Amino acid sequence: MPPVRLKEGIDMDELKGDGSFFELQDFNPKDMPVEEYFDDADVYKYYSTDTQGEEDASDDSDTDSQLTPFAKLARKMKDITTDQDKGVLKDMLRQGTGNVLPSDAFVTVHYNAYLEYSDEPYDSTWLRSAPVRFSLGQGEVIAGLELAIASMKVGELSKFLVTPQYGYGKFGCPPRIPGNATLLFRIEMIKFVECGGVNQFYRMTHAQKKDAGFSLIKKVALKHRQDAKEHFEGGRYVRAAKAYETAVKCLEECHLQNSEEEVEQQKMLLHLYINSAICQLRLNHHVRVLSYCHQALDIQEQNVKAFFLKGKALRLMGEFSRARTFLCKAQRIAPNSSDITKELEKLAQDVKNFRAMEQDMCRKMFKHTVSSPPEGAVTDESRKYVGSEHAQTKTELTGCSDDFRNLVFENLQSFKDNKELMEMPMPSSGFTAEEAACICDLAKILGLCVRKRGEVN
CATH class of the missing domain: 3.10.50.40 (Chitinase A; domain 3)
Structure with a gap:
C-alpha cells in the first residue's frame, strides 16, 4: 500500500500524555506522484501490439473477436x-x-x-x-x-x-x-x-575440490572467466579482477592426470594471466600487472601482449629504461602494431618531461655559488683532492668544472654532518657521465656509502 498523509502534524508533547489519536486526510492514489524510471522515447521503442490484439484485428471472425x-x-x-x-x-x-x-x-x-x-x-x-x-x-x-x-x-x-x-x-x-x-x-x-x-563444486569440501577432475575445474574456471569479462565490459574492474583471480586459482590448484590436460590448463592460464594484467592496469595496480605478465611469460616466453603490458606498467611506474626494453621486445615480435608504436612515443615524451624535471631539481639543489673552495676541496694550484687516498687529477674528470665539484662537495658535507638524515637520493639522469663520476668520488672521499639502484628484470 502507498503511504498516507496525516491530516495534522504530530505534536511530540501530546504523545507524552495519556494518549493520542490521528485523523487521516482523504486519500486518492491517483494523487500520488508517479516516478519515471525510463525516458518515454526509450519505452516507446519496446511497445508491443501483441498485448492489444491489433495484429489480428482485420482477420477476426465473429467468434475470434470475443477472444x-x-x-x-x-x-x-x-x-x-x-x-x-x-x-x-x-x-x-x-x-x-x-x-x-x-x-x-x-x-x-x-x-x-x-x-x-x-x-x-x-x-x-x-x-x-x-x-x-x-x-x-x-x-x-x-x-x-x-x-x-x-x-x-x-x-x-x-x-x-x-x-x-x-x-x-x-x-x-x-x-x-x-x-x-x-x-x-x-x-x-x-x-x-x-x-x-x-554449483555442486561449491558445495564440496576443500579436500573434495582438490580431487575434482580437470573437466569440472575447467567448467568452473570458464564460468568465472565469463563473469570477469562481463564485469570488465561493464566497467566494474574490481569485480572483474576478483573473478579472474578466482578462475586462476581454480586452474592453478587442480590436479592434472596427463599431458593433454596440462597443455589445456596452460593455455587457459595464459589467457587469464593476460586478461588479469589488463584488468589490473585499469585499476593502476602496476606491480600486479608485472606479476601476471611474468607468469604469462613463464608459459610463453615470446608473448607480445605480456611484453607490451609489462612495458606500459613500467612506464607508468617511472621505470623508463626497463619499459623501453620490454616495449622494444614487443615491437620486434609485432613491428606493425600501432599500439606499441604509440606506447613508445608516450615513453619518449615521459623521458623528456622527466629529464626536464630533474634538471630543474638539480638547479634548485645547487642554486648557491661558492666563491672559494671549502676546506678539503680541490684547489686551482694542486688540482688534487686533499685528504684522499686515491688522488685524481682534473684531467681524469674532463667535463666536470671546479665550481660543480665544490658545490657537490658542500652539499655532501652538509648531508654528512646532519645526523638526522640517513639517505640523500640523487637523480638518475640530468648529469653527464663525468659529473656522475665526480659525485660518486667525492662521496667516497667523505666516507659516504654510494649505492646505485639496480635494475631487476
Whole structure:
C-alpha cells in the first residue's frame, strides 16, 4: 500500500500524555506522484501490439473477436511444456545457431515482459541496458521463464506466453503483476556457458575440490572467466579482477592426470594471466600487472601482449629504461602494431618531461655559488683532492668544472654532518657521465656509502 498523509502534524508533547489519536486526510492514489524510471522515447521503442490484439484485428471472425489478445496470440504458438498443458507457448521470431542449451547452463539473455492489454513492458533488461544472467535448474527465475530459455539457441529471438501456474500464480507480485496474470516475454538469447556441476563444486569440501577432475575445474574456471569479462565490459574492474583471480586459482590448484590436460590448463592460464594484467592496469595496480605478465611469460616466453603490458606498467611506474626494453621486445615480435608504436612515443615524451624535471631539481639543489673552495676541496694550484687516498687529477674528470665539484662537495658535507638524515637520493639522469663520476668520488672521499639502484628484470 502507498503511504498516507496525516491530516495534522504530530505534536511530540501530546504523545507524552495519556494518549493520542490521528485523523487521516482523504486519500486518492491517483494523487500520488508517479516516478519515471525510463525516458518515454526509450519505452516507446519496446511497445508491443501483441498485448492489444491489433495484429489480428482485420482477420477476426465473429467468434475470434470475443477472444482476448493473448488468446489470439496463443493460436499461433507452440506448446513447449513436458506435460503439453499449454502452460508455456513459444513463437520463434529469429532462429539461433548451435545446439539447444544444456539443462544447467549459465545463460545471458535480454528480455521484455508484458501484461495483457498493457503495451509498455513492466520489466525490461533492454531499458536497463543490462542483460540478466543466471544458472538454469537453480530456481533463480520463475518456472515459465526458465523453461522458455532452456528451449532456445544462441542468437535466437522468440516470444513466449507464460500462464499463471508457470509464472506468479494466483497471488501475483504486487504492485506490478496482478494475481492470475498471463505474461508475455520477448527473449533474446545472447550467450551461455556450459557449467554442469559448477554449483555442486561449491558445495564440496576443500579436500573434495582438490580431487575434482580437470573437466569440472575447467567448467568452473570458464564460468568465472565469463563473469570477469562481463564485469570488465561493464566497467566494474574490481569485480572483474576478483573473478579472474578466482578462475586462476581454480586452474592453478587442480590436479592434472596427463599431458593433454596440462597443455589445456596452460593455455587457459595464459589467457587469464593476460586478461588479469589488463584488468589490473585499469585499476593502476602496476606491480600486479608485472606479476601476471611474468607468469604469462613463464608459459610463453615470446608473448607480445605480456611484453607490451609489462612495458606500459613500467612506464607508468617511472621505470623508463626497463619499459623501453620490454616495449622494444614487443615491437620486434609485432613491428606493425600501432599500439606499441604509440606506447613508445608516450615513453619518449615521459623521458623528456622527466629529464626536464630533474634538471630543474638539480638547479634548485645547487642554486648557491661558492666563491672559494671549502676546506678539503680541490684547489686551482694542486688540482688534487686533499685528504684522499686515491688522488685524481682534473684531467681524469674532463667535463666536470671546479665550481660543480665544490658545490657537490658542500652539499655532501652538509648531508654528512646532519645526523638526522640517513639517505640523500640523487637523480638518475640530468648529469653527464663525468659529473656522475665526480659525485660518486667525492662521496667516497667523505666516507659516504654510494649505492646505485639496480635494475631487476
